Amino acid sequence: MALIATGLYLLTASGHLLGQDEEYYYRMARSVARDHSFAIEPLVFRNIEIAGARGEDGSFYAEYAPGLPVALAPLVLLGDGINALPLDLVSRYVWLQEGERDIAPRIAVSYFNIPVVGLITALLILIIIGLGYSRFAAGFVGAGFALSTFALGQARMIYPEPLQTLFILTAWLLMSRGSTKAALVAGCALGCGILVKLTTVLALPALLLLPDERAIMVWRRPWHIIAIVLPLIGALAVYAWYNYNRFGSFIATGYSTSGTVAELGGNGIGNPMTGLYGLLFSTGRGVIWYAPLVIVAVASARRFYHEKKETAVAVFVFVAVWLAVHSCYKGWDSGWGWGPRYLFPVLPLALLPLASSASSFATRLARVGLFAAGVVVQLPGALVDFMASGQQSMIVFERTAAQRSQEMFVAWRNFNVAGSEIVQHSTLLLRGQLDIAWLTFRNSWLTTTTLGFVALLVGTGFVLLLWPRLREACKSKDLLGTTP
Numbered sequence: 001m002a003l004i005a006t007g008l009y010l011l012t013a014s015g016h017l018l019g020q021d022e023e024y025y026y027r028m029a030r031s032v033a034r035d036h037s038f039a040i041e042p043l044v045f046r047n048i049e050i051a052g053a054r055g056e057d058g059s060f061y062a063e064y065a066p067g068l069p070v071a072l073a074p075l076v077l078l079g080d081g082i083n084a085l086p087l088d089l090v091s092r093y094v095w096l097q098e099g100e101r102d103i104a105p106r107i108a109v110s111y112f113n114i115p116v117v118g119l120i121t122a123l124l125i126l127i128i129i130g131l132g133y134s135r136f137a138a139g140f141v142g143a144g145f146a147l148s149t150f151a152l153g154q155a156r157m158i159y160p161e162p163l164q165t166l167f168i169l170t171a172w173l174l175m176s177r178g179s180t181k182a183a184l185v186a187g188c189a190l191g192c193g194i195l196v197k198l199t200t201v202l203a204l205p206a207l208l209l210l211p212d213e214r215a216i217m218v219w220r221r222p223w224h225i226i227a228i229v230l231p232l233i234g235a236l237a238v239y240a241w242y243n244y245n246r247f248g249s250f251i252a253t254g255y256s257t258s259g260t261v262a263e264l265g266g267n268g269i270g271n272p273m274t275g276l277y278g279l280l281f282s283t284g285r286g287v288i289w290y291a292p293l294v295i296v297a298v299a300s301a302r303r304f305y306h307e308k309k310e311t312a313v314a315v316f317v318f319v320a321v322w323l324a325v326h327s328c329y330k331g332w333d334s335g336w337g338w339g340p341r342y343l344f345p346v347l348p349l350a351l352l353p354l355a356s357s358a359s360s361f362a363t364r365l366a367r368v369g370l371f372a373a374g375v376v377v378q379l380p381g382a383l384v385d386f387m388a389s390g391q392q393s394m395i396v397f398e399r400t401a402a403q404r405s406q407e408m409f410v411a412w413r414n415f416n417v418a419g420s421e422i423v424q425h426s427t428l429l430l431r432g433q434l435d436i437a438w439l440t441f442r443n444s445w446l447t448t449t450t451l452g453f454v455a456l457l458v459g460t461g462f463v464l465l466l467w468p469r470l471r472e473a474c475k476s477k478d479l480l481g482t483t484p
Contacts, residue, residue, distance in 0.1 A: 001125060001139045003461030005146035006118030007454045009155040012382040013114060015107050015437025015446065016095045019336060019387055020051055022158040023096065024062040026109050029072035030102075033080075038066065038246065056248040063254030066242050067196030068160045072109050079105025089441040107437070107446070109158065116162045117155040121146045123169040124348045130176055131308055133355040139465070140367075141354045148374030149291035149347060150339025153381030157337060160197045161344040167193030168203045168345055171228075178212030180223050187228035191235030198239070198253070201232065202325055203345070206318030211310040270330030276323060278332055279340050284414035285332075287347075289422060290339035290377065292370040297353045299363070304353035315349050322346045333414050336390040338381040338421060380425030385435035389424040396424070 017026050020043060027040040039059035042049040052062040082104040093103045121142045128138035145151055154162055167189045174186035186207070193200035207228065208219040218224050240250040247254070255268075278285050287294055305312040326332055326342045334341040354367065396418060397409050413419035438450040 001142045001146070001461065001465065002118050002122035003457045003464065005121050005143070005461075006115060007457030007461065008147070009114040009117060009152070010111075010450055010454050010457070011436070011438070012152070012156055013111055013437045013450070014156050014385065014435050015110055015440055016093065017106050017110055017158060018095060018385065021064075021335075024051060024064060025068055025072060025158050025160075026076075026106060028062055028064065028066075028069035029109060030076050030105060032069055033073040033076035038062075038069070038242075052254060053247065055246045061246040061254060065160065065195060065197055065239070065253075067192065067194075068158075068163055071163060071196075072112055072158070075108040075112060076105040079103075079108035082108065089444045089446055092441055092444075110156075110437075112158060113155050113162045116166055117146070117151050120151070120162065120166050120169055120348060123166070123173055124351075127169065127173050127176075127349075128352065128355045130173070131311060131352075131355065137355040137357075140371075141351050144293045144354060144371055144374070145348050145351055148293055148371045148378065149351075150341075150378065150381065151344070151347065152378040153338035153386075154341065154344060156382065157386065159337070159341060161341055164193050164197045164200055165345040165348065167196065168200060169348060171203070171207060172210065172349070175207050175210045175218055175224075175228070176212055178214055178216070180227050183218070183221075183224040183227035184231070187231035190228065191231040194232065194235040195239060199322075199325065200345075202321050203318060204228075204232070205321060206314045209310070209314040209317055215310065217310060268330050269328055270332065272324075272327045275327035275329060275332035278414055279323065279327060279343055282414050283417045283420045283422075285334075285340045287340050287343055289420075290381075291347060291351075292374045292377070293354060293367070294347075294350060296363070296367050296370055297351050299366075300353040300356050304356040307356055311352070315352055319346050319350055333410065337386055338425070377422060380422065380429045383434050383436060384425045384428045385433070386421070386425070388433065388435070389421055389428055392428060393419055393421070393424045 017023060023043060024040070028038055031037050031040050037059075038061055039055070039057075040052075040062060042052055042060040042062075044050070049060060051064075052060055055061045080101075083101055089107075090100050090103055093107070095106075097103055097106060124145055125138040125142040128141055129135060151162075170189040171186040171193070174182045174189065190200060190203065190207070193203075208225065209217055211217050212221075218228070243252050243254075244250050246252070280286055281288060283289065301312070301316075322343070322345065329342075332342065393413055394409065397412050398404060400418070401408065401412065413421070417423060438447040441447060
């Protein structure tokens with residue numbers, strides 16, 4: 001299933017970078033790859049350098065963690081290598097760039113999260129099988145996550161949450177193995193997640209509540225606790241060193257020096273009830289609209305608790321802690337994009353109750369219906385440029401609003417149906433404004449390569465899915481062909 005999903009993600013790749021976050025992550029990766037530094041040229045808005053600050057050495061540093069740029073750096077080098085080949089897509093790359101040499105690396109980087117989200121799907125399936133559920137149940141939940149939630153739209157964007165999620169799920173899978181060595185590797189995975197985004201540490205309480213193969217919870221094994229915590233301390237030390245080398249302070253993450261927190265209002269803390277409602281139910285960012293299968297997962301939670309009590313408690317703690325922290329953040333909506341991006345790390349595990357057996361025909365029908373509805377909802381996010389959608393939203397807002405301000409626009413986008421990105425993306429999709437790399441660069445080597453990889457991945461995925469039945473059919477044929 002993961003291979004099929006990855007192939008479908010390739011079909012929806014944009015092939016370019018847009019927005020402040022994507023641009024800064026790319027510039028950091030390019031600097032790491034070419035200059036072995038995190039210093040970059042800043043973006044400037046109204047004569048102010050945004051989303052970062054000048055360091056002790058006078059260079060500009062973005063406010064982002066180092067993990068994702070380091071992971072992207074090899075793709076920059078790959079793009080530099082591609083530049084040695086004849087390029088037939090330079091004239092069609094109309095987005096922000098710094099000359100022809102800068103185009104191939106940008107295209108390569110834009111594909112990063114496609115295999116990452118595919119791997120997340122694979123890990124989710126392995127976790128479900130490890131819990132003792134059938135391969136069919138695991139495949140359904142994996143397909144639901146990959147194709148019926150905002151994971152489909154996030155795969156084409158360069159944000160840190162998918163890589164953060166990959167490390168959290170890796171740690172989750174390893175912690176169930178029941179060995180000190182597995183706990184140590186899980187701690188290393190979680191440490192890597194911290195270097196991608198500090199909020200990864202919020203997964204630690206849930207991991208300590210997980211049962212191992214002997215049904216003994218991790219917190220009851222002192223050596224396992226030490227094994228997982230030591231790498232986290234190391235990761236925090238690396239992060240502190242990263243901060244010190246940029247800004248001369250171990251705790252200056254970049255957000256505190258750039259004024260971002262001040263722009264959000266004081267210390268960045270907002271109304272937790274507004275954030276909680278917004279993340280769960282708002283028309284612009286509510287998870288129930290961008291991942292409708294969550295509704296069935298919640299309805300199946302009681303059955304899942306009776307079947308896998310310890311794991312269910314760990315999942316509940318993880319989701320509750322994550323929601324509590326992010327609901328208090330004034331910027332809970334995560335800006336322009338697709339769906340409640342900050343909830344992405346809890347999304348795969350929140351769907352685990354779907355693996356429990358359906359208790360009635362109505363429940364099974366609801367699962368299939370919401371799966372199909374989710375797929376339809378994701379298509380605009382997977383096929384349309386999120387920046388074009390945001391600009392369209394601003395135009396609609398300015399036409400209809402009696403009063404205009406950035407804060408009022410954000411509230412309108414988050415809580416007004418007309419401002420929802422589902423509506424705005426759908427409007428652009430119906431107008432035929434597709435943003436797909438293999439169409440943008442049609443008749444180029446990129447189109448041929450993309451379609452070739454799609455055929456390979458999807459074909460291999462279907463063969464692996466059907467292989468057990470094919471093997472059984474072959475055995476039956478051999479038995480029928482034997483004579484007594």
